[in-house]
Amino acid sequence: MAANVTDTFEEFTSHLNNIVSGGYMTMAIGLGVDTGLFDVMCNMDRPKTSEEIADLAGLKERYVREWLGAMVMGRIVDFNGDQETYHIPEHRIPALKPKSGQNVMTLYAKGVPMLSSVYKDLAECFKKDGPGGMAYSKYSDFHGFMAGLSSRWFDNYLIQHFVPGIPTLKEKLDSGIQVLDVGCGEGGASHLFAQNYPNSQIYGLDFQQHCITKATEIAANKGLENIHFVCQEASGMDPIWDSKFDYVFMHEILHDSAYPDKLLDETYRVMKSDGILSVIDTGAHSKLEDNLNLSPTIGISYVCSMMNCVPVSLNFEGGMGLGAVWGKERAVEMLSDHGFDCEVSKTPGTKFGHFLCKKAK
Structure with a gap:
């Protein structure tokens, strides 16, 4: 088309x-x-x-x-x-x-002034002799902005609709399993997992120390003792985590990663043989022409990708710069290349895709 x-x-x-x-x-x-x-x-x-x-x-x-x-x-x-x-x-x-x-449109509105703060820096990245990308620190309270957007979905859908929609997951969480929240940010999902499933041990992983600090403070204030936050690059997780986790959760993190290939390899390593991986990411298609008849708000994804997702990934040497609209066809291909079988469905309450993965046999 x-x-x-x-x-x-x-x-x-x-x-x-x-x-x-x-x-x-x-x-x-x-x-x-x-x-x-x-x-x-x-x-x-x-x-x-x-x-x-x-x-x-x-x-x-x-x-x-x-x-x-x-x-x-x-x-x-x-x-x-x-x-x-x-x-x-x-x-x-x-x-x-x-x-x-x-x-969530009023929440997205707050992103315009936030992203505008890097307007001139981004223009420099466009130049052939300009910088490859930009650090997260260039953005004014980007994690706060994302926490506001994500919390709406976490609070209304994560426990009520998302978890029950995954076969056997709720029963396992109730009984007690090891859970890893990759790219946990300020801990919105991790806190809810810990609150609602006290028999399970929840690990939140993020490379931004200020996010880990805030997430830890919130957990302490809530009296959550079954939660652990770790400041670490997801593309190089703790070596002692081999086959540790029953369930791994990634919410809008894979496309932002500079090294999604390494992230998936590490995820494969730390998952148990019968573990489950949930990747919530692009609901768009990989070909631009296939997105023309999607919701008009798809344009927001392209702009956010241009302003944030691509430059923060390309700021790292060898960063892949997938972008927010890399598309579900490419996502399935990448997951398969790194040892996962996955089923794709719509994430309840959003336009994102849910890539439900298991280790390929």
Whole structure:
């Protein structure tokens, strides 16, 4: 299928205007999340003035008024000119409350200013004589951003739908097994595994020390004694872990890895012969033309991949730079090449694929 679309100059201009306007509006949506303005407005019992909204949010009225103007122009907030009051219609509220589990677009909006912080550095990477990539440290609170996105899925789907959907896994977790969460970040999934399956031993692995520190603090505050966090490269796991784990969990980590081939080899080594591997990753196709009829939000994946996934992988010498849209066909091929048989299904509650793997016999 060809990627070209026939349109007129006027149609394309309108399309381009909508894209660019949406980019600017997205920054204001992100501010609405970060400042708590959406929380305030989604819980109002009646339309209120900008002064009242600012007081409820503990913010300056002048800035809130300008934000409200942007939200009115974006058709997100409704305005009554006679009374100079603002409100969000009830049917829009579920889409604007990021913790509701119904929509993540307001959370994705926060990614625009975060990724924009590396705009000039990324432009240098494009140059033939520029740097190969960028370090994670270049990004402002990238892990916090990802934790916000992931927690929505973890809290609403991981224990309730994902685990029960894997044959025999819940029974094994209840009885007590060894679990490895690769690329655990701040420990969102690890904490839930440990809380819900106290007979199992949970290991969280990440190469970012600040993430491991935070994950460990959260576990201590929750009183979780069956959880262990380790700061280590996943492509070089502890040598004493041979055949240690019954279940390995990877959530959106494989495509970001500089050395996914080494990561899979290490995963194969630390898994028991009858172990299970869950890789949650791309739900797109490997060929660009096959993605044209997917959800319009697939474009977000390409932009995030360009801005983060590819440069952080290529920052390492010999990094593969798979990117977020490397595609499920290529993923299955790579998993097979490294000794895994896998079944591919849709991950509940997301557009990602679930690659359920076992060691090939």
